Amino acid sequence: MDPTTDNAGTTGDPDTARASLEALRAEIAKAVVGQDPAVTGLVVALLCRGHVLLEGVPGVAKTLLVRALASALELDTKRVQFTPDLMPSDVTGSLVYDTRTAEFSFQPGPVFTNLLLADEINRTPPKTQSSLLEAMEERQVTVDGTPRLLPDPFLVAATQNPVEYEGTYPLPEAQLDRFLLKLTIPLPSRQDEIDVLTRHAEGFNPRDLKAAGVRPVAGPADLEAARAAVAKTTVSPEITAYVVDICRATRESPSLTLGVSPRGATALLATSRAWAWLTGRDYVIPDDVKALALPTLRHRVQLRPEAEMEGVTPDSVINAILAHVLVPR
Numbered sequence: 001m002d003p004t005t006d007n008a009g010t011t012g013d014p015d016t017a018r019a020s021l022e023a024l025r026a027e028i029a030k031a032v033v034g035q036d037p038a039v040t041g042l043v044v045a046l047l048c049r050g051h052v053l054l055e056g057v058p059g060v061a062k063t064l065l066v067r068a069l070a071s072a073l074e075l076d077t078k079r080v081q082f083t084p085d086l087m088p089s090d091v092t093g094s095l096v097y098d099t100r101t102a103e104f105s106f107q108p109g110p111v112f113t114n115l116l117l118a119d120e121i122n123r124t125p126p127k128t129q130s131s132l133l134e135a136m137e138e139r140q141v142t143v144d145g146t147p148r149l150l151p152d153p154f155l156v157a158a159t160q161n162p163v164e165y166e167g168t169y170p171l172p173e174a175q176l177d178r179f180l181l182k183l184t185i186p187l188p189s190r191q192d193e194i195d196v197l198t199r200h201a202e203g204f205n206p207r208d209l210k211a212a213g214v215r216p217v218a219g220p221a222d223l224e225a226a227r228a229a230v231a232k233t234t235v236s237p238e239i240t241a242y243v244v245d246i247c248r249a250t251r252e253s254p255s256l257t258l259g260v261s262p263r264g265a266t267a268l269l270a271t272s273r274a275w276a277w278l279t280g281r282d283y284v285i286p287d288d289v290k291a292l293a294l295p296t297l298r299h300r301v302q303l304r305p306e307a308e309m310e311g312v313t314p315d316s317v318i319n320a321i322l323a324h325v326l327v328p329r
Helices: 015-026 038-046 060-075 088-092 125-138 190-201 220-231 238-252 261-278 286-297 305-309 314-324
Strands: 052-055 077-081 095-099 105-109 115-118 142-143 144-151 155-160 181-184 256-258
Touching: 015 038, 015 060, 015 220, 015 261, 038 060, 038 181, 038 220, 052 060, 052 095, 060 115, 060 155, 060 305, 088 125, 095 142, 105 144, 125 142, 125 155, 142 220, 142 261, 144 220, 144 305, 181 314, 220 261, 238 261, 238 286, 238 314, 286 314
Parallel strands: 052 155, 052 181, 077 115, 115 155
Antiparallel strands: 095 105, 142 144
């Protein structure tokens, strides 16, 4: 790949790209306090051309996190508030009749962006939820039989509230499996919450990221160079077998009715490679797999009702599997 220069002044060199992506955390921290794991997860998803499900109670800066990431990467972002009356065409776009030309022209929907924030995706009916499936998987939208390519990079960051289920439409397993990662956004620690309030008392405006000092530190050229480098990250046969053993163990767990599919195993391998490269290695080790196992697999398993009643969670099942599956040396 020939080095190219983007608007952020960076090049397509892999080492420069890694340094630029590492700088994202500090840049986003100017607007968002204490969400480093979520920032890392979003970067991993961008490197793997995947999508992210963000789960957290209202008010933990999920929207601000995506907006800050877009600003630091100098990418276009749009937000869609998913509601019960939202139609598929409100997301993908539709044909509009032009009275001047007496012809129909395509009016692109908000999905035509780099980072799409699908806010409270579980509040809209399945028909509208499914309108995102083609966009997420094929990176195109078909309207009136004509496919239209989406921009690159393209990432869907969908949010959902884990505590309020009245009037919601839970995502089916097939659609959950389309998300590369499920990231949980926790409530901040006491000190982090003090820092948030202090910033607001000093005049911080979450709607004005430029005033907060958030500047582009990476760009599309960095992402392309990083993706090419991740694709060259070495995976030994032992690591491949380790990933397979973990996923097969979920299918045999007595606490689960649904285990991880081969697509999930492929996703875990991809995210492990991206994490290995971000940490400065060109090969994957078992710790990389362990680090990404929870966010990559937690939404791909389904608990038995009796296990759920006993307080078992997907995270606890996966952690138990990681503790028992033989680690390659």
